[in-house]
Amino acid sequence: MPQPNEWGKLPHAKPRLLVVDDQPINIRLIHELFSQEFDVFMATSGQQALEKCKSLMPDLVLLDIVMPGMDGYQVCAALKADPALSDIPVIFITGNSNEEDEVKGLELGAVDFIHKPINPVITRARVNTQLKLKRQSDLLRQVALIDGLTGLANRRRYEQELLTAWLQCARDNQPISVVICDIDNFKLYNDTYGHVAGDACLREVAQCMANSVQRPYDLVARYGGEEFIAVLPRTWNEGAQQVATNFFAMLQLSALKHEKNVTGLVTVSAGVATVVPLPNSSPEKLIAIADEALYVAKKSGRNRFHCIAMDSSHVSE
Template sequence: MSHDTQWYATPGAQPRLLLVDDHQLNIRVMYEIFRHEFDVFIALNGEQALEKCAELHPDLILLDVVMPRLDGFEVCRRLKADPELAAIPVIFITSHFDEADEVRGFELGAVDFIHKPVNPIITKARVKTQLQLKQQADLLRAISQIDGLTGIANRRRFDQQLELEWRSCCRANEPLSLLMLDIDYFKQYNDEFGHLAGDECLRRVAMAMQQAIGRPYDLLARFGGEEFAVLLPRTNSHGAQFLAQNILLKIQHLALPHPYSPGGIVTLSAGLATVVPQEHTQARQLLQRADEMLYKAKQQGRNRLLVDESLI
């Protein structure tokens, strides 16, 4: 199972800069300006630029306006139409000063224009300004997608990622698994120990589940109350069941006392569903089936995993 880019920036990593120009001399000039402070990637036409963006998710794109077949404006339009790439800032590079072109570029979502021949000091300053703005926006976005109590992803983050992974797995014809989990008899736990202890229980359970998830692109989220969700892209039912059983065992090994649980400790119930997304299906079907499996697991005595593969 391959790893993917984390949804937050890696601390200490150099920013990724994509240079797009069909003239290699221009590329060499720009490369020399940025190579010491950035991880620089190169595309020589619009098609390559779109492929590199999907592969690398650069932090910023310097994009030539005039290119054969697919010009800079069309590349920018397609980037901004893709939810996974729309947040990447685009700075247009142009040898012509045309007010109408600049208006068009800003309307398409560009953040700045730089005119050739480029001035290294001005160009570097403008790039750094846009990167700082992007980093601030990324930080605010990350904070808004974190559950304040447990520190894991919140429901908003989960909903967004479910739609993104659904489309990605649909394009690649790969399986997507969803695990729904619920702390057993949590109301009774709160009644016995109080809500502060209940909050601490949620934090410890969330931390243990996060430790059980090995891949950076698997998403653990607090779905609501004492319910959690684990989104497992490119994971078949067998692999998802293995992870789910590990999570349930890890919570049991915490041995958090719970006098109203049959085993005397905090346990989880879980429901799992797996699907290979298709154009005619929707992500809510996967969510519905995993939730139904969770409900049945609780009906059948809790502290167990039930699996549904009817959507495959």
């Protein structure tokens, strides 16, 4: 079960290397070179490369420049234009040694060039260098985007992930759901047990919510003081309700004492909202509707969740 400080992301055992080349012999050479250390995937066209990047999220792409149809430059430009894929480092593989070609590639966002015929020692060294740099960059980003108390994603990370998920769902005509929760009578909890216990309570609630999601692309974040949010791409309202149900069940099992609460235990109220985003729309309306659902849950007696499934036309208002 993932821990909160992974904020919904499950690690893979080996780095993922995507090799893009229309010549199978070149793919075979690179596969033989790296198959023991990496999970090596292949694509034989530019369009297939983009599809593989979306589904696999590789740690590094080795990209041939000269290919029929969409060439390597076009693939690199498309990757860097997509917020969800722009951080994937690209190393161009080319049979040319023209400086103008290298300048063009670097301007598009490539991190390095490997020249054909492939030298195994040089190729291995350059690939390992870029993977090391990416690991360091990922670690720094994670530290900057994690809530220090709970280990969940912080508000900044949540805003980035929500926008990326929103744009992807709009592009693919898929639903997106959010679950916003608030700890019931949390001020009374702090007043009764003190802020040290209050911090421990926040961490336990965060753990329960993080454990209520299962997919690597779901995100759980600390939304505010005692508020948390789950962003669930490609999830209909029924699936979001199941996440909320799982969360409530886990919190009930934790049995955190709260003598000033009606049940005698720590409880939460939650709002659930779902929509299929329209192109060129923004997620603010979805969050507003989830907040409205949370308000209804609180006004209805707390310790419950309320759901609203929106019509797509509402997000364009």
